[in-house]
Amino acid sequence: MPSDLIIFTDLDGTLLDHHSYSYAAAQSALSRVVKESFPLVLSSSKTAAEMAALARELPASPAALIVENGAGVVWSGEDTATGGRHGALMEALARVTPELRALFEGFADLGPEGVARLTGLPPAEAALASRRDWSEPGIWRGSEEARAAFLAELAAQGVTARQGGRFLTLSFGADKADRMKEVADRIAPTAHVLALGDAPNDIGMLEAADTGIIIANPHGAGIPPLPGEETGRIRRAGEGPAGWNAAVLAFIDELTSANRQA
Ligand SMILES: [Mg+2]
Known part of the structure; x- marks a missing residue:
């Protein structure tokens, strides 16, 4: 069965706490993602080497890693160096x-x-x-x-x-938004694309998603008001993994009840 939803998330200040780098506060939403078998894709400025330990440890095993700010993608089960340029x-x-x-x-x-x-x-x-x-x-x-x-x-x-x-x-080009499209097209072409981020380098991804969620980050530059916010296509959530948790749980509930009615 094709998945209904694919989730792309930034790490620092979004899924991971700005100070502790912990995702503990997002635990229940991550369990729900596992239970529903929704693909989760991590998207960060970090290298594959920096993301490997987190990718192994997360309850929801990532379907792909968008690394180095979108300069590359590492697919699940692939050697990190494959295709590197x-x-x-x-x-x-x-x-x-x-x-x-x-x-x-x-x-x-x-x-x-x-x-x-x-x-x-x-x-x-x-x-x-x-x-x-x-x-x-x-x-x-x-x-x-x-x-x-x-x-x-x-x-x-x-x-x-x-x-x-x-x-x-x-x-050689490509950013988080380009890679999000590439990954969604390859692993879940009909799924609703949900993206979460907290900083200016996430804006392209938030705007290109079917639904974008801005995670509050009072410690960083933050994200200015975006056009999709009036229509609800782009929404704002609380800070860090706790904000991530509440927003993802609410969104999955919304999607599930909409699908039930359809
Ligand atoms: Mg961030």
């Missing part, structure tokens, strides 16, 4: 004019110790964050003009760049 990305970087290349200090240049120093992550976590399969974050150390020239040389090789708060991240 980090090697090709590093080759593209190596073809850039050396003077420009030298101004970009990527995670691969920094090494796990350098990443730990830069991010403040404990060494073991920095090592997992350094295991890139699809994208290369780094620090730009040159002028705006040189940055434009650097990005133009990469663009000619199909590489796109996204400037975050701190890192300039290079990849």
Whole structure:
């Protein structure tokens, strides 16, 4: 039987508590997801290596992982490295004019110790964050003009760049919203798509879903009012995993009673 619902969720500040990184408060909704056999897809800026332990531990075994902010997908049962394009990305970087290349200090240049120093992550976590399969974050150390020239040389090789708060991240494109569509089309093409997120990098996913749920995050940038909010296609929920829990349980009830009436 095809599933009625597929759930895409961000991790930090959404399914995981902003401070403790625990999903404990979402336990009852996760059990319901398991009971109903709805596919759950984790979608995060984290690497596959960073998400692996959580994916193993969650009561609802994820159907896929959207990793590195949508730069890649890891399908359930697949080796994390399958289909990764980090090697090709590093080759593209190596073809850039050396003077420009030298101004970009990527995670691969920094090494796990350098990443730990830069991010403040404990060494073991920095090592997992350094295991890139699809994208290369780094620090730009040159002028705006040189940055434009650097990005133009990469663009000619199909590489796109996204400037975050701190890192300039290079990849072969795709974001969380693109990957959500790809995953839904492959594993649950007729299902209602529910997406949950708490931050600006989740907006595309929330807008592209059949229903988007904004999880409150008073610790972060938050999400400005979105067009779908007037119609109820996009809704707001409480903070972190407790907000996730209430919103997902309410949504499943709503969907189940609508299906019963249909
Ligand atoms: Mg988040």
